Amino acid sequence: MAQRLHLRAEWVLPVGSPPIPDGEVIAEGAEIVEVRSRRMDGSPTNGVRDLGQAVVMPGLVNVHAHVEYTILRGLLDGLPFFEWIRALTALKSRCETDDWIASATVGAAEAVASGTTTIADCTDSGAALDGLLALGARGLVYQEAFGIGEDVPVDEAIHDLKARVAELARRAEPGLHRVGISPHSPYTVRPALLRSIATYADEDGLPICIHAAESHVEVELLRRGTGTIADSLAARGIAWHPPGSSVVTYLHDLGLLSSRTLLVHGVQVSASDRAIIAQSGAAWAHCPRSNARLGVGVAPLRWMRTCGRPGPPRVGLGTDSVVSAGTMDMFEEMRFALMIQRALGRNPAKPSAGDVLEMATIGGARALGMEHSIGSLREGALADIVAISVRDRRYSPMHDPVQAVVFAGNARDVMMTVIAGTPVYEKGRLAGHGLRAAHSRLRRATAKVRSLPEPGA
Ligand SMILES: [Zn+2]
DSSP, rough: OOOOOEEEEEEOOOOOSEEEEEEEEEEEEEEEEEEEEOOOOOOOTTEEEOOSSSOOOOOOEEEEEEEEGGGGGGOSTOOOOOHHHHHHHHTTTTTHHHHHHHHHHHHHHHHHHHHHHEEEEESSSSHHHHHHHHHHEEEEEEEOOOSSSSSOHHHHHHHHHHHHHHHHHHSOOOEEEEEEEEEEETTTTTTTHHHHHHHHHHHHOOEEEEEEEEEEEHHHHTTTTTHHHHHHHHHHHOOOOOOSHHHHHHHHHHHHHSSEEEEEEOOOOOOTTTHHHHHHEEEEOOOOHHHTTTTTTOOOOHHHSSSSSSSSSSSSEOOOOOHHSSOHHHHHHHHHHHHHHHHHHHHHHHHHHHHHHHHHTTTHHHHTTTTTTSSOOOSSOOOOOEEEESGGGGGGOOHHHHHHHHHHHOOGGEEEETTTTEEEEETTTEOOSHHHHHHHHHHHHHHHHHHHHHOOO
């Protein structure tokens, strides 16, 4: 018989349907079978987990992260965008495979313990999958690809990429993990390689994720072939012919945009990009804290949420790596997304608390093409559930659970994280494996990274 999980709480927040005071969520095996008000008919209460002063809601969906970069948290603050990227790349060369695995495991642990049940992660080393496997977390793992110079021929690069994707697919847990590809960005992957990756993704029906329209130096490189990135390419003897277009147009012309594409950042978009996004069905990952910390600007969230095809917006929230966001905390991400948009837009109503909660749950699921299985609590959905304790006085009084979660929600108040019907985090304890070893390896590896001078220092 399938494992049964019967949760009860003062509030159930299904997302997509109204909050239920004194509600219950029942799962059998990996699926939710019922979301309802508490029955007062004297039905048996054995097996019911009454969480009391808590909000039970869908597990959070983080649509953009790099859990393997946890080891680099706290480094590189204050650098201009492209110098930051180059310094990050230099630091990466100091880590070995086991360092990446430890780093990804600790990053995934932070995510799960803070209520995230699905992570869409771009990974160079492939260690993101090890992190997800160790924690029992759901995820879409994008194998990253780089190659702005011509030192590796396109055929060889694609061959290597296919081998790495096949290896991830072999190790992934069916039903829990999907594998995609992430050509890193327009300024780190040359056009011929981007085009071949698009063909490969089309042939195999693979999801694509790409950092796009993040910084003004990226736009300058594409529009005019000038600026710090262009200077760096020239210094390295790499030929670059600017397409003279917007980033979105450029990626569209290379065949990279479709409903399987997730575009990350979108800070520097132009009005003419709207039709391309609508036509292609590409989705957005909005990473407001990363954008702010790196000083690249504020993405036009309202534009993103209205530029897609007819229907609900395909925009999710992502933390990006902790090197730029600081933490994997999706509550912080929701709150920051709301605050900065309202401040900038001088609009006290938009986005609403419900808007950002939606982006952190069902909106993220839509962006990943997973809205039929995750992102809301309803019968037939996968039982990815989080319970947040609202006992702290910060939540009092509790008029509205959406307001409470968005304006007072805190990763430390997560009391339970359930993935596919199995509690993977409860009462401060993670059920994953290899966590202690990962922490000690990370500590040793961190000391190793820190003992060396920072690039450019
Ligand atoms: Zn990223």
